[in-house]
Amino acid sequence: MTALLEQFLSEARDFLQGIGEKLLELEADPGNAELMTALFRMVHTLKGNSGLFDFPEMTRVLHAGEDLMDRVRNGQVQYEKALAGRDGFRWHALRRNRNQRRGWCRPRRRFATALGVPA
Amino acid sequence: MRPILIVDDAATVRLYHRTILEAEGYEVHEAVNGIEALEKCLSEPFELYLVDVNMPKLDGYGFLRELRAQDVHQAAAIMISTEARMNDQRRAYAAGANAYLVKPVRPPQLRLHAHLLIGRAH
Numbered sequence: 278m279t280a281l282l283e284q285f286l287s288e289a290r291d292f293l294q295g296i297g298e299k300l301l302e303l304e305a306d307p308g309n310a311e312l313m314t315a316l317f318r319m320v321h322t323l324k325g326n327s328g329l330f331d332f333p334e335m336t337r338v339l340h341a342g343e344d345l346m347d348r349v350r351n352g353q354v355q356y357e358k359a360l361a362g363r364d365g366f367r368w369h370a371l372r373r374n375r376n377q378r379r380g381w382c383r384p385r386r387r388f389a390t391a392l393g394v395p396a
Numbered sequence: 397m398r399p400i401l402i403v404d405d406a407a408t409v410r411l412y413h414r415t416i417l418e419a420e421g422y423e424v425h426e427a428v429n430g431i432e433a434l435e436k437c438l439s440e441p442f443e444l445y446l447v448d449v450n451m452p453k454l455d456g457y458g459f460l461r462e463l464r465a466q467d468v469h470q471a472a473a474i475m476i477s478t479e480a481r482m483n484d485q486r487r488a489y490a491a492g493a494n495a496y497l498v499k500p501v502r503p504p505q506l507r508l509h510a511h512l513l514i515g516r517a518h
Contacts (some may be wrong), residue, residue, distance in 0.1 A: 280411070281412060284407060284408050284411050288408050318450065321478070322405065324480055325406060328499060329408065329409070329412055329500050356498045394484045
């Protein structure tokens with residue numbers, strides 16, 4: 278496993294844990310704009326990181342979650358438990374997906390070639 | 397050595413850009429946000445900045461505005477963003493960027509921009 282992939286997985290683990298914690302906090306305090314901003318930033322960064330690798334499902338889920346959070350931040354959608362439940366399910370699936378991928382995932386082929394790492 | 401400062405709060409992205417640039421022989425330094433980047437700029441003369449937009453404490457726009465306001469030699473800066481919107485690009489250039497790249501940045505893109513901009517004044 279390359280150093281870059283190891284860094285990504287390590288950071289992803291921290292982000293996923295943080296996202297789960299923030300979702301729980303938001304359930305108790307759904308109107309907290311600071312919490313939502315912190316959550317959005319983590320999802321946004323994790324999405325950006327996943328784009329460096331060949332994890333299209335992960336990027337899609339994160340993108341969808343980010344769009345939903347953006348709509349909540351802009352007042353277009355009200356944050357409620359049903360939303361958290363759906364997001365909670367997504368993050369659980371994301372974490373399971375990341376764990377399954379540890380054994381065989383690779384960076385994007387063209388990036389891998391350019392970086393001189395196995396594709 | 398030609399020192400480049402990478403300003404990004406994501407460790408994975410910093411490592412990705414570092415890997416590409418060090419392979420070209422550049423000396424790479426890092427900062428995790430605009431505040432830390434400004435502190436480093438005061439003590440070290442960098443020849444190029446690679447600046448993420450979204451960062452806590454001080455974002456990429458704020459960092460570039462503060463940097464350009466200082467009366468010292470100004471190296472070129474590449475703004476790096478997840479957004480390709482024209483308004484975001486205009487905002488980046490207005491803040492003091494010399495180039496704008498959209499994530500994920502392909503290695504040939506980064507190498508070319510670094511080669512063209514390194515050592516050039518803003």
